Amino acid sequence: MKTFDAQFRLALLLSVLSVSCLSAVETVVSPDGALEARVELRDGQPLLSLARRGAAVLEPAPLGVTLKPPFAGGFDLAGQTRGSVDSAWTPVWGERASIPDRYRSLTLTLKERGPLARPLILELRTYNEGLALRYRPAGADGAAWQLEREDTAFRFPHGSAAFAIAWTEDTFPQDPVPITALAKNAMMPFTVRLPGGAYASVLEAAVVSYPRAMLAKRDADTVGIALQGRAEGAAGAATPWRVVLVGDSEARLIEHAHLVQTLNPPCALADTAWIQPGLTISDHGNCLLQMADLKRVIDVAHTNGFRYLQLDWGWYGTEWTWTDADRKKFLEVNPSWAGDLSWVTNTYADPYTVAKGRVPYRPDWKSHTVVDLDMPELVRYARARGMGLCLYVHGDVLRAHDLDKLFATYAAWGLAGLKPGFVRYGSAEQTDWIRSLVAAAARHKLWLCIHDAHVPDGMARTYPNLMINEGGGGQEGNHPVRQDVLLPFTRCLAGPFDYTPHLYHKGKSHAHGMAFFVVYPGPTAVVRGGVKEFAA
Structure with missing residues (x-):
């Protein structure tokens, strides 16, 4: 009987240990x-x-x-x-x-x-x-x-x-x-x-x-x-x-x-005094890339409390370097351009230079802009009114160049920030490249507004020069009004969202447009359009 009792106790103990494991x-x-x-x-x-x-x-x-x-x-x-x-x-x-x-x-x-x-x-x-x-x-x-x-x-x-x-x-x-x-x-x-x-x-x-x-x-x-x-x-x-x-x-x-x-590491920058938030106005929806028009935009923007002017695509030519096939396709769509080929020079996408004259947008489109810029004068004019200049550069163009060399050039020009667009996003290599982009910009005291697919992950704590990102369905997507109501508790939870509202644009009330700057807080939120109405 004692033997059976001992065996029972041992079996019970092993059972309990087994369950706990x-x-x-x-x-x-x-x-x-x-x-x-x-x-x-x-x-x-x-x-x-x-x-x-x-x-x-x-x-x-x-x-x-x-x-x-x-x-x-x-x-x-x-x-x-x-x-x-x-x-x-x-x-x-x-x-x-x-x-x-x-x-x-x-x-x-x-x-x-x-x-x-x-x-x-x-x-x-x-x-x-x-x-x-x-x-x-x-x-x-x-x-x-x-x-x-x-x-x-x-x-x-x-x-x-x-x-x-x-x-x-x-x-x-x-x-x-x-x-x-x-x-x-x-x-x-x-x-x-x-x-x-x-x-x-x-x-x-x-x-x-x-x-x-x-x-x-x-x-x-x-x-x-x-x-x-x-x-x-x-x-x-x-x-x-x-x-x-x-x-x-x-x-x-x-x-x-x-x-x-x-959940991100602390700020990696010893000096952050140069990082200054402020509303940003774009040339897009306001004017062509021409000095007289841009100076007028700066004057109106300064009067209305903006801190930065952003120049979108076109200032350095086409967004990316075109192939001969691209140029041929463009002439098929735009045969009238065959008589004056001065625009061809602007299809080589050199981010170290400023384009001159007509700049086409895409090989299969008729859209184009006309560039007449004096970049040093534009920087001087903006600074004299307490504003900084921010330039757009296509992500693939940035990837093709040494970032420190390019950003040193932009710092020498007196730029305040950059808008990298169509930035590749998803793989580990692309994730690390984005971090290297932000770190390089910080070394040259440039703030960034990253556009297209990149959704923030809180990196702005470590590199606060990453002011704002697109990474969501904003103005360009022509979404219904309900999208604007849903974004604050969906996309915006990840970090500041550059919706890029086109103010006074058809389909949405003026109050709706003004509410963007309260509902979507962003240190350098970008505005398209509005200069005509602001100046009225």
């Missing part, structure tokens, strides 16, 4: 106690869930990455550390004099059960504003790692619906789409209305040497990270932060959006 649970709660993140190791698979005041924001869904070669046999919990931070940081510009950096952290070291026994470190932080998580993988014996995919997934409570778009400048749906009905990959920010009326939004922050991500459908209520290219790194290098903002309303998400910048 199969399902280890750790939680971390936000400083205000409202958010609780829970990580469960179930049969070797880490799962994440998130609750707000007891109500589900995220149901349990997989975490992790798939390396090359893949992890084998799942994970065991090898260690954990906890911490907390209660501090703040001071931005160079923006609506807040001080931004809180308050969180509680949980770092889990997971160990592969397979023969390679590789570690995977999972870092979680719960802020009052939301949740942030990232990984620190390692290859075998501490070697560099290469990802086959990132397995992070977000399972929302059944009945959740998202304001989802499939590409950067897409039009948001009038009403959120049930996650069960999503058919395409979706951009981030991915804003979700939860069944109880609260809101959440999935974003990414601090994307360094890593591709940008979209969200792909995993199952009925689940979306997961879908990388836009190959990912690799040195042992211990961190992946980007995956961020879930949470609020009881859309407005609360806007108030919490500073978390994206907070």
Whole structure:
């Protein structure tokens, strides 16, 4: 009888130990106690869930990455550390004099059960504003790692619906789409209305040497990270932060959006006094690139409180260097130009020189501008009125040149900023090039307004000369009015948005146009048109 009792006790103990290995649970709660993140190791698979005041924001869904070669046999919990931070940081510009950096952290070291026994470190932080998580993988014996995919997934409570778009400048749906009905990959920010009326939004922050991500459908209520290219790194290098903002309303998400910048490294610039926010007016919609007209724009803009004048495409010629086939195509579309070929010189896209005369826009279009610029005089004239000059340059043209050499030239010209356009976006190489672009501009005291697909990731905390980005469906997309109402709690959560409104343009009221500068705060928000009306 004693033997049987001993065997029973041993079996019971082994059973308890086995269950504890199969399902280890750790939680971390936000400083205000409202958010609780829970990580469960179930049969070797880490799962994440998130609750707000007891109500589900995220149901349990997989975490992790798939390396090359893949992890084998799942994970065991090898260690954990906890911490907390209660501090703040001071931005160079923006609506807040001080931004809180308050969180509680949980770092889990997971160990592969397979023969390679590789570690995977999972870092979680719960802020009052939301949740942030990232990984620190390692290859075998501490070697560099290469990802086959990132397995992070977000399972929302059944009945959740998202304001989802499939590409950067897409039009948001009038009403959120049930996650069960999503058919395409979706951009981030991915804003979700939860069944109880609260809101959440999935974003990414601090994307360094890593591709940008979209969200792909995993199952009925689940979306997961879908990388836009190959990912690799040195042992211990961190992946980007995956961020879930949470609020009881859309407005609360806007108030919490500073978390994206907070998750980036502190300012890397010793001197930031030269970084001066201010409204920017474009020649586009106001005049051609001719001195008399531009001086008039400067006069009117100065009187109305603008700080910068931006010259859009055409000042250095065509946006990119044309081929002979491009020129032939243009003459087919514009046969009247064959009699005077002086414009051909302007199709070689030299960003070190200023074009002269007629500049065509695209080989297959009839649009063109006429350039008559004295750049030193224009800079002098603007400076005399307390304004700076900003120039547009196509992203591919910038990539073809040494950035430090080119930006030193622009600094010598007396420029204040640049608008890189059609900047390539998505892969790890493109992500790093954008960071090198911003850093090079900072070295030469140039602020940037990056246009087209680039969605900010909070880099402006580290490099505050990155004042504003497009990365969304603004004026050029000719979207319905509802788009303008949805953007503040979707695209704008990622950072300042250069909507580039065309003021006093048909289809929208004057009050609607003026509201852009309150609803879409941006340190160097750009305006098209308006000079005629301002001067009236």
